Amino acid sequence: MDAGVLSRFDGQSKLLVRSLLSGASGAHRAVGVFRRQQRANPEMSLLNFIKTVCQDEVICSDTEAQPLVVKPLVCQFPALFKQNLLSFIYLVQPVLPQASILHLLKCLSLDPRPNPWVTALVRQLERNMGAHDEEPLYTPLCSQRLKELSQCLVGVGENGEWAKCFSRQTVGAESQIASSLLEPGMQRKRKSSFVALDSDGEETGQLSKRIKTDVCGSAFLDAAEQNAKDVIAAEAPAEDVQPGPDSPRDALPELIKVSVLQIKELLESQAEWDQSSIDEFKVLIECDPGQVEIICSMLRLPDLPESALPKLCSSILAPSPDLSYSTAATLIKSLLLEKVLSLSEPASRCLVTAATSICSRCPRPMCHALIGPVLEGKNIGNPQAELLNRLIESCLDSHYRLLVLQITLKISWSEPVLSIIHSLLDSKPDLSEELFAQFSDQLVSQGPQFTKSVKFAKMMLTVLTKYSSHVTAAHKLSLHGTLMLNETFLKKSLQAALKRISHM
Known part of the structure; x- marks a missing residue:
């Protein structure tokens, strides 16, 4: 310029x-x-x-x-x-x-x-603004090319739908195109795709392929290709294209959409974030749960690289000392859950830092939105168990450790789950008689599948030493049967610990 x-x-x-x-x-x-x-x-x-x-x-x-x-x-x-x-x-x-x-x-x-x-x-x-409603959005040249296109497409569909579509003189479809392109927060779109001209999604998406394979002759191909170039050239300045009017994001107010765009630019930027950048995340505090879920989807938070998580979590937590439960739970699911579930090796430093920062500030939603689903997952392994143990030990007080222990009583145990239960019991949370009775029943029912498990034996030893005052005569009898099945080197230690427990 x-x-x-x-x-x-x-x-x-x-x-x-x-x-x-x-x-x-x-x-x-x-x-x-x-x-x-x-x-x-x-x-x-x-x-x-x-x-x-x-x-x-x-x-x-x-x-x-x-x-x-x-x-x-x-x-x-x-x-x-x-x-x-x-x-x-x-x-x-x-x-x-x-x-x-x-x-x-x-x-x-x-x-x-x-x-x-x-x-x-x-x-x-x-x-x-209520002016010139009667004028179509397309130019006369575009109208002429659409007519030529419709003539070559006569009979393509069962009832000639393409011809009807392109020969219509109404402006509804064109208005929908322009409206979608004018809306903010546009999503990434491949440059080779066409703007849909009708509601027949699958056929419309294949328009460019049909043009190139049509047998109408070279004259039509020239006109169609030129028309395609015009459309693509018109689209080029807007790499991000809005979804249709039925998209959930249409429920967001315009100002929130603008904030989402700013956050998206921050996430894509390599520059350092200043205070004004961090302030952009205040929008998450101001939104209701449904809007937060839409924002997370628009930002594609599950796809963010782990290296971006610590800075993002810090910025989300900075504007307010307390996120609402629903907002925090939605963010935890979007940012962390998928990454933790897919771990096949120990969690990265960035993932640990991000999870720890959120867990310290939002322990309750962390228990329900991350720790619970991971424990309930069928493929929980040692990497997941190691991360959960770090969170439990460094971020959760006795109340939330009891909450996690209650979650373990509702699932089938595995070796990784046993390590988490052992970590919970080792911190000696204050178990009520009712909760200990439930836990004792779980030990007896799931014990037979862990007769050779050293982890299970160590967990049992912790129960018999640290919670001996909770063991009643009925518990002692049922636990004795479980110990008799044990085949590990800790069997004698377990039997000795059980024998030391006396009752009035």
Whole structure:
């Protein structure tokens, strides 16, 4: 961009301009810049920025024979800037007067070299404000190509659905396309995919393949390929494409969607996070449980690399001393559960650090959202048991250790589970008579499958030494039968410990 054009803007507006020129994510970057400017100066307004891009400029003609023309400054910017600008305006529309937006749209309509995609976005914004509902979003050239395409597709489906779809003159489908592209928080999309033009998802997704394999002749292929290029070129500035209107994310307010985009940029950035970056995570505290679940899905938290977990968990916990139970449980499931369940070797330092930080601050949701599901999982192994033992020993007080012990009474035991139970008992939580009776029954019922298990024998020895005061005559009798089945080198020690327990 010519430095002379940038000189028209004040310092804050220049940052917005550079953001909008920065590529496919320019609109989202501009929103981030604007939000930071607002935090620094609550009186910050976009009116000066809009006024500048709308001011008249003399545009030189391509040839000397043509006179100079006066057009708005925005017309001198590339199409990518205009597309990002319109998406940015959509995202911040609530803070702008409608008159200013309409004035900007009018200026864009004066562009001597209109871009079809910019034109469609302008019309969509006008529709949002109740203007020009009758105008279709597609250009006359696009309409002509769609008609040519429909003629070649006659009879493709059972009842000629493709022909009917492309020959319709209604604007509903095109409106849906533009609406989805204007919405924030767009997900990554492969560049080779097409925008769906109807609701027939599977057939529509194969449109590009059908075009290339159709036998209508080279003339049709040329026209279709050119039309495809136009569509892809229009999509290119927005690598992230919104899901359809039925997506759960549509339930999120616009401001929350913007915050999610900022968090997504932070997660993808290699730069250090400052306090303003950490403040972005306050949105998780302000959302209800359903919204938090949608946000976790949009951010794809289960797919984050483990190296990003410590910084992310620290930032999530920083804004508030206490996350709600439901919010914490949802975050734990998204961030940690899948990674812990899939461990095939000892947990990495990053995973341990992240799990420890959350467990220390949110022990109850950690027990229900991570420790419980891992214990109940069929494939729990030594890596999982080692991590859970670290969490139990370093983060959980007696109350939550009892909670974990109660969970173990509802599952089938395995060698890794035995090590966790032993760790729990070794810390000597305060067992009630009722809980000890349940645990004793579990020992007797599951003992026969561990006759050769040293871990089971060590756990039994802990019970007989540290909890001897809990052992009643009935317990002693049932435990004696279990010890008789033991085949480990600890059998005599177990029998001696049981014999030392006396009753009145």
